[in-house]
Every structure is written in structure tokens, then in C-alpha cells.
Amino acid sequence: MASKKTKPADPAAHIPGEFAYKGLDRVLHEKARLGILTSLVTWPKGLVFGELKSLCALTDGNLNRHLKTLQEAGMIEIKKGYQDNHPQTLVRMTAQGRSKFSEYLEELERVIERAAAAQAAIEATAAARGTLRPRPA
């Protein structure tokens, strides 16, 4: 039998809910909202509606919907004002938003590290033993 280090994980040793990822907040873990938040983190002074729409390739309706979700979660603030006599909607991340986003990124980093380590272990096992059992016909 292989040493403990190279032995595949034992399903009997699993921890219930180990892969439930409770730390991955659904508000943040949505692809469009992830794009909006990363944009806002990149431009901390804020972005106007049209800039966000273009950066994230979203329609007016979709962007509005996602901004509402993020505002309700306290992640962003929306200020309606005027720039050169034109109405302007400025969107900025709140301090709470930056803090929550930071925690989310750390959790996601852990998920990736773990999955990448498991994938590397498969490749190492496959290389040592030949390929994995072929798919039955």
C-alpha cells in the first residue's frame, strides 16, 4: 500500500459539509457582481454607471439589478448627482464592502489552493501508475 502521503483521500474520512463553502457569500460569488466589485476595487474613487456598464459588459437592466443587490448588502454606495449639467450616477465601494470582499477573496483563495493541490495529486498518481482507469464503453 502507498504511504499515507500519496494515498488517495478516503471518502470514509470525509467531514460532512466540508465542501459546502459556507464562506462563499452568494451576493459576492456571482460572476457579474464579482466583475462589478473588482472594477470598483480597481477604481476606489468610484465609477459612473456608463463606465461600469462598459467594463463589465452588462445591459442597463442587469447592471441596475446587480447594483441594487450589492447596495442592499451594504457593499456599495450609489450617489446621484450632476456632472457638467448631466445627471450622473456614481458607484463606490463602502469600507464594509472592501472588508467583506477581502474576506471573500481569502476564502476563494483557499478553495483554489485545495482544488489545485488535489488536481496535482491526481496528475502525480496518474504519472506514477499509468493513466486513470479508462471510461467503460
Place this chain on the structure above:
Amino acid sequence: MASKKTKPADPAAHIPGEFAYKGLDRVLHEKARLGILTSLVTWPKGLVFGELKSLCALTDGNLNRHLKTLQEAGMIEIKKGYQDNHPQTLVRMTAQGRSKFSEYLEELERVIERAAAAQAAIEATAAARGTLRPRPA
């Protein structure tokens, strides 16, 4: 004016669709499916339905729904069989699934690196200039 290196990002210099994250496949980026895939990568010989259900803390209905989505995308294979005269559903990742999941993880890693770098830049700027502009009353 600050040097190019420390200057905040210029919205006028943005690339349309830069934060649309087209590489983040919605099939894989869903929290429950991410948990299922990471479980299956950790146990490359496959997991039976009950094990997956427990690891990912999902109901029968939810797990069935997500497995169907993953199977239709060619990410997993589902084999119905018997173990000690009891019906058993074994779920395994396909070679294509492992390859797609690997690409997804790389894309996600880039998203995180970028967001983390932007957050670090904000903190450096805040530390150098005092805190960010306070929220108006």
C-alpha cells in the same frame, strides 16, 4: 502628480468588457457545483451519491439537479450499479471535466490576484494620504 506606478487606475483608460470574466464558466462558477467538483477532484476514483450529498451539504433534489447540469456539460459521468446488493450511484469526473476545471481554476486565480493587487494598492494609498474621502452625511 504621482508616478505612473502609484497613480490610481484611470477609468478613461478602461478596456470594454475587461471585467466581464468570460472565462468564468457559469456551469462551474456556481457555489454548490464548485463544491461537487472539488470533492470529485479530491476523490478521483469517484464518490457515491450519499457521500457527495454529505460532503457538500446538499439535499437529494439539489444534488440531483446540479449533477444533471454537470453531466450535460460533460464534466462528470454517473454510473448506476450495485454494491453488496444495494443500488449505488457512483459519480466521477471525466478527463474533459478535469481539464475544464483546471482552466476555470486558473482563470479564477487571475481574478483573485488582480482584485487582491487592487485592494493592496488602495491600502497603500490610504496609508500614504490618510483615509479615503469620508462618506457624505
